[in-house]
Amino acid sequence: MTRKQKRLAIIGGGVGFLTAAVLLVMFAFSQAVAYFYVPGDLTKADVAPGTRIRLGGLVEAGSVKRGEGRTITFKVTDTLATVPVTYTGILPDLFREGQGVVAEGAFVGGSPVFVADTVLAKHDETYMPKDVADRLKAQGVTLGGEENIR
Known part of the structure; x- marks a missing residue:
């Protein structure tokens, strides 16, 4: 192998390695993306079954039901639409009816x-993630503690 061939082989190997690395990173990002919706958006959006999304809004009063084991069902609302949610696991201590929540799943x-x-x-009585607050305000929901929206 001549020097020129060795150099081309090294350059070709480097380009191949970089291409593989970029493809792996792109694949990882595509698997980690979860779009954010409020219940009112889901009526207009075409979300395919199995697609991971984040659902944000308020836990509807009177909707929390404890099932067998650690299964809990509740409804998330933005006052325009309501989505029933099932979750198996331990809920955060601050989870309660009428409070802001973001659920991730499909x-x-x-x-x-x-x-x-x-x-x-949410972590205190007035905090709500900015994207949830913005979506709820766009739906006409009045929020208290505007200064604590982050």
């Missing part, structure tokens, strides 16, 4: 019930 098998694998609750 609709399974074309069912209207959102199956969450992660549930996040």
Whole structure:
């Protein structure tokens, strides 16, 4: 092998390695993306079953039901629409009716019930994630503690 061939082989190997690395990073990012929706958006959006999303809004009063084991069902609302949610696991201590929540998961098998694998609750009585607050305000929901929206 001549020097020129060695140099071309090294350059070709480097380009191949970089291409593989970029493809792996792109694949990892595509698997980690979860779009954010409020219940009112889901009526307009075409979310395919099995697609991971984040569902944010308020836990509807009177909707929390404890099932067998650690299974909990509740409804998330933005006052315009309501989505039933099922979650199996331990809920955050601050999870309660009428409070802000973000659930991450998917609709399974074309069912209207959102199956969450992660549930996040706000951390104090006036905090709400900015994207949830913005979406709720756009829907006409009045929020208290505007200064604590982050």
